[in-house]
Amino acid sequence: MQKKFVRIGVSALAIALLGMLITAGRVGGTAAAQEKAAVTAEVKIDNFSFGPGALTVPVGTTVTWTNRDDIPHTVVSTDGVFKSKALDTDDKFSFVFTKAGTYPYFCSIHPKMTGQVIVQ
Amino acid sequence: MPQNKKDEILHDHNHDGIDRRGFLKCMAWAGTGALCVMQGGVLKSYSMSRASEWNAARMAGDLSFAQISDSHMGFNKAANPDVAATLKAAVDKINALAVQPEFLLHTGDISHLARPEEFDTVDQILRGAVAKDVFFVPGEHDVIGDEGKQYRERYGKGTMGEGWYSFEKKGVHFIGLVNVVNLKAGGLGNLGGEQLEWLEADVKLLKASTPVVVFAHIPLWSVYPEWGWGTDDSAQALSYLKKFGSVSVLNGHIHQIMQKVEGNVTFHTAASTAFPQPQPGKADSPGPMKVPAEQLRGLLGITDVNFVRGQHALAIVDSQLG
Numbered sequence: 507m508q509k510k511f512v513r514i515g516v517s518a519l520a521i522a523l524l525g526m527l528i529t530a531g532r533v534g535g536t537a538a539a540q541e542k543a544a545v546t547a548e549v550k551i552d553n554f555s556f557g558p559g560a561l562t563v564p565v566g567t568t569v570t571w572t573n574r575d576d577i578p579h580t581v582v583s584t585d586g587v588f589k590s591k592a593l594d595t596d597d598k599f600s601f602v603f604t605k606a607g608t609y610p611y612f613c614s615i616h617p618k619m620t621g622q623v624i625v626q
Numbered sequence: 627m628p629q630n631k632k633d634e635i636l637h638d639h640n641h642d643g644i645d646r647r648g649f650l651k652c653m654a655w656a657g658t659g660a661l662c663v664m665q666g667g668v669l670k671s672y673s674m675s676r677a678s679e680w681n682a683a684r685m686a687g688d689l690s691f692a693q694i695s696d697s698h699m700g701f702n703k704a705a706n707p708d709v710a711a712t713l714k715a716a717v718d719k720i721n722a723l724a725v726q727p728e729f730l731l732h733t734g735d736i737s738h739l740a741r742p743e744e745f746d747t748v749d750q751i752l753r754g755a756v757a758k759d760v761f762f763v764p765g766e767h768d769v770i771g772d773e774g775k776q777y778r779e780r781y782g783k784g785t786m787g788e789g790w791y792s793f794e795k796k797g798v799h800f801i802g803l804v805n806v807v808n809l810k811a812g813g814l815g816n817l818g819g820e821q822l823e824w825l826e827a828d829v830k831l832l833k834a835s836t837p838v839v840v841f842a843h844i845p846l847w848s849v850y851p852e853w854g855w856g857t858d859d860s861a862q863a864l865s866y867l868k869k870f871g872s873v874s875v876l877n878g879h880i881h882q883i884m885q886k887v888e889g890n891v892t893f894h895t896a897a898s899t900a901f902p903q904p905q906p907g908k909a910d911s912p913g914p915m916k917v918p919a920e921q922l923r924g925l926l927g928i929t930d931v932n933f934v935r936g937q938h939a940l941a942i943v944d945s946q947l948g
Binding site: 553554555575576577578580584591592594595610611612614615616617618620 | 914
């Protein structure tokens, strides 16, 4: 009897532990899902300008630029952090921002075109 | 672009009433270059779109050459679906001149995306020119991705630095400058310290009576800085040319004809052989102008630009022939 009781106790403990793990897992999963839902942002290139000109995003965000002009543009970090190839009409360029900070950038062929990504 | 498809009518994807055949018929504004004639040490520039009105006797000079610009090979949008055909039209017009120019000047944006096949197509079309010598400077489209390495391999043999050089023709000193490399965020065209030093030394020993022709892609005068139509350090370059009696500056980039005189310097910009761009500040951006075919006729023969910014009006030299 005593042995059986112990065994049940162990099982109960195991179930409790498992439940905690599942809960923890679920919490972790929810956080990951939330992060995933928020990790993309868009910048459109129209009429020789970046829109929005200043974009604020959380750490881990993938920012995608799309060129909607009839003229090619580039997306080049002023500090050398990222650099796209020539983006022809409807071409895209993406970069994942893994560190907080302010990232100024410009179009290297039309340098009047400037923008920045603020990562928090 | 396959030549056998030249007369094929494309669908009107953009719903702007332009088909390829109609477009090519009406685009006499394009396919144009400028004929430059040195007369008594002074350069005069004539738009090729008015060649039928020319008086050859009045235009005879000591030296003539043709400027073409902004062929943008590879561009295929509604503003011009066949830039190869219009470049070829420019070459045909030059070849038809009674007196052949000594050489051609291409003031940049040879290609649209600096792709090898784009340069190849331009080279092939220019081989059809009677004038065999072609002098180039790069546009910002020619240096995309490699800061001009490919451009210099193709067109920059014997040049200095990023591709600048000078040469003499019949007593005229020609200087090709590069202002499209190492551009800075927020800035305009840029020559850079090394090129400026070279320029100063290049002209130092020349006599003040030597006619000087400077050519570069982005205007070396402040046409419209809001659209990047100017060069940050052009004033310093021009300061080295103050002693000369005759200085002519030829640019491309803005896809329209403008001329201006400032002291001893005459500035000219050339039309594009590919597509027109709007007048400064007259559109949301300097992107290609998509104009209906019937409006293209109205663009014929436009050589004057009345540009007034603030209180400062630009003086315009009208090269129209009476």
